[in-house]
Amino acid sequence: MKISPSSLLLTCLGLASLLPGRSEAQKAPRKAQPDLAAGKPISQDLFGIFFEDINYAADGGLYAELVQNRSFEYTPNDNAAWHSLTAWEFLREGYSFGTMSVETAAPVNPSNPHYVTLHVENEMQKGLGLKNSGFDGIPVKAGDQYNFSVQARVKGGKTVPLLVQLRDKEGGVLATASLPVQNASWQPYRVTLTPTGTDAAGSLVVVATGKGTVDLDLISLFPQKTFKNRPNGMRADLAQAIADLQPKFVRFPGGCLAHGDGLENMYRWKNTIGPLEQRVAQRNIWNYHQTAGLGYFEYFQFCEDIGAKPLPVVPAAVSCQNSGGTWRIGGTGQQSIAMAEMPEYVQEVLDLIEYANGPTTSTWGAKRAAAGHPESFHLEYVGVGNEDKQTPEFRERFKLIYDAVKQKHPEVTVIGTVGPAPRGEDFDQGWTFANQLAVPMVDEHYYESPEWFLKNNRRYDSYDRKKSTVYLGEYASRGNTLFNALAEAAYMTSLERNGDVVRLASYAPLLAKEGHTQWNPDLIYFNNSTVCPTANYYVQQLFSRNQGSEYFGGVLTATDSAVVSSCVRDANSGDVILKLVNSGATAQPVRVDLSRFKRLRPTAEVITLSGPRDAKNTFASPQTVVPKTAPFKASGNFAYTAAPYSLTVIRVKGSDAKPRKDVSRGSTASSGSAGR
Known part of the structure; x- marks a missing residue:
């Protein structure tokens, strides 16, 4: 996430859109892949969530502590008006x-x-x-x-x-x-x-x-009523809204929060575990305070509670290039851990993997067990760095961390970083560096207009499948109207189509508290008593709860360019799942050919998210844009009319379909009628 949501920074990012297109380092040397008539295996971890303590997402938000400044550790360093007795x-x-x-x-x-x-x-x-x-x-x-x-x-x-x-x-x-x-x-x-x-x-x-x-x-x-009744746990309604997304993974703790505003502000995971009185509170990079009450153990536990894989992001031994407010003058404030201290820091990253996965007889596995979780957290992914400036200092330190993890834990996928924008110098240099090291996955970020997302639906079609795969770690279309959400939905059909090279994707930011928002847009807004999911939330929910393991091209045909679509099949249930996005103002006919699929039942359901173009959910009217579910009768070949400004999900049951596991274990008003 960028260091400031100011208009100046957004202007800079807008200018970045005038730069050349994708890096030569990750363009395929062959023609774009066509839609395949046969099924193409795609990532089953495709849609997840990104949590960062921005907009009071942790303290005062998801973390259920009700006392502010409980340890009297607030200082003017957090906020110029604060002191030990604030609140x-x-x-x-x-x-x-x-x-x-x-x-x-x-x-x-x-x-x-x-x-x-x-x-x-x-x-x-x-x-x-x-x-x-x-x-x-x-x-x-x-x-x-x-x-x-x-x-x-x-x-x-x-x-x-x-x-x-x-x-x-x-x-x-x-x-x-x-x-x-x-x-x-x-x-x-x-x-x-x-x-x-x-x-x-x-x-x-x-x-x-x-x-x-x-x-x-x-x-x-x-x-006492925290989510899953965990001590030191999560706010129940807010956590349930997240669980209702049914994400396949959770990235934490950031974002810019991870690499911090200067070396002393980097997020060090060891400072966030153990008894609360032993944890190190510090200034939040977003100009408030973080108690570390929501720490690495709680993050891992929450992932397990909602059935999502953990994806921690550690600093690449450098701080944010915007440290000290240098984004205001266009300079770089990136600071680096001294090379003499790098062996110790590399070991810190290795210790994290041991904390998550190690046996109880290991040093850090024993600490996990002492916290109440002797079983492994089954860590598969570790992100190293966040939007870092591609300096020699960054590259030298990233390589040390990457090589060490690769050697000791080849079972863990390391995710690199290629800057804060979909193009430009850091993007090009980041991709070149990732391919030189054969980093298995890189983290792309971008915040663009809804029109950009509609125009770039083919972005990943020509990515080279022989090079690093992609984690689209942060993206949003800069708005919470239905049209914004539909632009994202249209783009997500392309992520499914390219689910062989785009392995993970997560909208950002996840949470924002009313009256304490440093960044817009966000997926879920909340105050002390109300949770208000956006239209964007319901798009994410519909895709996440209707993921597939294979992609099929040529199933849906539309005559208008305002309609994009995808077709996936869930190998576990045998269900075939169709997604149609109509970003235009008029209804559009779509032809559906399911003749290649055998053993489908005629019984299906259709879920529709639609409304006026600029409709949005607010605290005063939180149900303005919500999905609606109805039964549907499918056949081998049928016509469907996509409503104006709509996302439609048609789920056709396989004959061997089994009841789908609902990891949220219940629903709330926040989840509407989306999914199954």
């Missing part, structure tokens, strides 16, 4: 008297050095302490249970009672509990709160009600 309010209730301060002496763990000290000078009934406003308020629901926890210690040997409350936005008490803090060393204290009312913008209050001095850190509040 906290000092409370003196009743006739309480005392002081509050932020301290660093003998913290719970050096990785989280700040904590709050409450010094209470008199006995009272109400108390002296703190109120947290969460991320735009703390949403609570009547009758649900919430797990409160805190690390605390007392000074002077005297027990200090804590009063813990959930309050509504008017200050009314919804739940209350007491905790006696009585140990002079740091200890965890926990209690469950059950509110009697519902409020989307409540608060958490923690006050000391007895005389004495108490230190507090890692003040946390989690709903």
Whole structure:
């Protein structure tokens, strides 16, 4: 993802579209492949998702923690207006008297050095302490249970009672509990709160009600109902919307977040595992804060929970070329890990693979088991680098990492990178370098207009099948209208047609929180109480839930260029799946010839996503564009009329069809009627 969504950067990318076409390094030396009459095997991992902590996607979003700045680690480095007590309010209730301060002496763990000290000078009934406003308020629901926890210690040997409350936005008490803090060393204290009312913008209050001095850190509040009921888990409705996509893989943690804004800001996976107090919080490259509560273990666990393969992306030992805001002046701020430190860094990448796949008798496999997962996470892919400037320093370091992984873990596919645009210097040099090393797959990125996607439907037809394959890691058509979504759908038919060379593809970004968006467009918008999938989301869902293992050409015939199509067959079920995209304003006839397929049933279903060209889903009207499903009777040869501005999926059942596994295990309002 580009370092800034500013108009200047978009202008620069627009100018990039005037550059020459695809690199000579990945053009095929032969004619474009025609549509095949026989089936062509294609990637069964084709459609997945890309998660980056941008737009408050993690803290305040998918990560279910409800307390903001729980460890008092916010600084002006995160945001110029922030400090250790951002999102906290000092409370003196009743006739309480005392002081509050932020301290660093003998913290719970050096990785989280700040904590709050409450010094209470008199006995009272109400108390002296703190109120947290969460991320735009703390949403609570009547009758649900919430797990409160805190690390605390007392000074002077005297027990200090804590009063813990959930309050509504008017200050009314919804739940209350007491905790006696009585140990002079740091200890965890926990209690469950059950509110009697519902409020989307409540608060958490923690006050000391007895005389004495108490230190507090890692003040946390989690709903018990996380996705799959995981501790330290994911927000249930948001995670379910992602699960309902049924992605084949999840790329994480970024994006620009992975290689960071300077060497000290690179995302180092070892800093994100283990007990929460041991994890290293840091500034988010998108100008907020990341707690690392959602870390590598949680990413791997989430992938497993939704039936998707993990695809972690590690820095290629260089930071983002836009580090320090150099995109503003057109320079390069890429910084490189010193060559003397590269053996240690290469080992860090190898340790990641061991953490994911190694036996419990291995060093890092044992750490995975200690976290509660003795079984392997079955890691198959590792991305190295993200949109990196093709400098000699990058190439030298990438090669060291690539060679080491290839030698020790030939079962893992390394994915390289060829810059942030579909053409240009980095693209050309990146492809040349990838082919020199015989990197098995490279990561292409581009954000373009919907017209670009419609005009470039044949982009991958002429890619050389003997060279590196493609992971289209980030793409979007710069908008969330139905027309944007249909332009992407039209392009996705070409990804299916070229599913032998395009092995993976993921729209980006995935999530954006209302009022905290650094980048548009996004696939799913949300606030504290509502999840709003876009028209683009439903396109991704329809393709992902209707993937195939073979592509067949010549099955669908249309006379108008506004209609593009694809035909795939799912070898597991025997189903034949047709996709028709009509990006035009008038209905269009399409001829379908299924005569080559044997043992098909006449029973089928048709799923349609259609509406006015500029229709879009909003928080006020989240169901404006949703798929609609109806039964359909297919024959060996039939005509179909594609509605204006529509994506149509026709799924014809094979005679040996078996019930399709739904890894989402349930549906939500966010999933509409898409898929099966």
